[in-house]
Amino acid sequence: MxxxxxxxxxxxxxxxTLLALCFFFGCSxxxxxxxxxxxxxxxxxxxxxxxxxxxxxxxxxxEYKAASKDMAEAYxxxxxxxxxxxxYEEAEKNYKIAIKKLPKNPRSYNNLAxxxxxQARNLKEAESLASQAVELVxxxxxxxxxxxxxxxxxxxxKERSGE
Numbered sequence: 001m002x003x004x005x006x007x008x009x010x011x012x013x014x015x016x017t018l019l020a021l022c023f024f025f026g027c028s029x030x031x032x033x034x035x036x037x038x039x040x041x042x043x044x045x046x047x048x049x050x051x052x053x054x055x056x057x058x059x060x061x062x063e064y065k066a067a068s069k070d071m072a073e074a075y076x077x078x079x080x081x082x083x084x085x086x087x088y089e090e091a092e093k094n095y096k097i098a099i100k101k102l103p104k105n106p107r108s109y110n111n112l113a114x115x116x117x118x119q120a121r122n123l124k125e126a127e128s129l130a131s132q133a134v135e136l137v138x139x140x141x142x143x144x145x146x147x148x149x150x151x152x153x154x155x156x157x158k159e160r161s162g163e
Contacts, residue, residue, distance in 0.1 A: 041066070042067070048062075049077070052081065057084075060081060064077050072101030072102045079093075079111060079112075080111065092115060095108050095115065099112065109130065113130040113148055114130075131149060
């Protein structure tokens with residue numbers, strides 16, 4: 001055989017070996033699978049509650065945010081975490097979203113009113129929010145909401161009297 005034929009045979013053998021390796025090992029190469037989130041919004045929400053009870057606020061917030069796409073109640077819980085962490089602007093934003101999405105939930109009104117009371121700002125709006133919360137619940141369940149309303153009214157009275 002000539003040298004050219006030998007070189008050609010070596011190249012063909014090399015290519016065949018390369019193709020065989022690709023065929024046999026190609027299936028075992030790593031592949032990244034992207035799956036849809038396996039948890040439902042309710043499961044994210046329950047996980048958030050569990051994390052929050054354990055004091056793991058960052059993990060709870062992550063789960064509440066995931067749940068908030070389909071569960072408006074999650075905004076209320078996000079507001080509570082932000083409030084306890086002193087992030088009042090974020091708390092206010094989340095309470096307002098909760099009120100908009102769940103207008104019959106007295107807790108969001110009450111907590112936004114309490115936030116304003118604790119910051120001693122928007123007390124007239126806080127009074128209105130606390131009044132709405134009281135109106136949304138049955139008389140036998142209204143004590144905590146009435147307490148918020150009473151404290152806000154006391155603060156307004158002090159403000160009016162110049163104390």
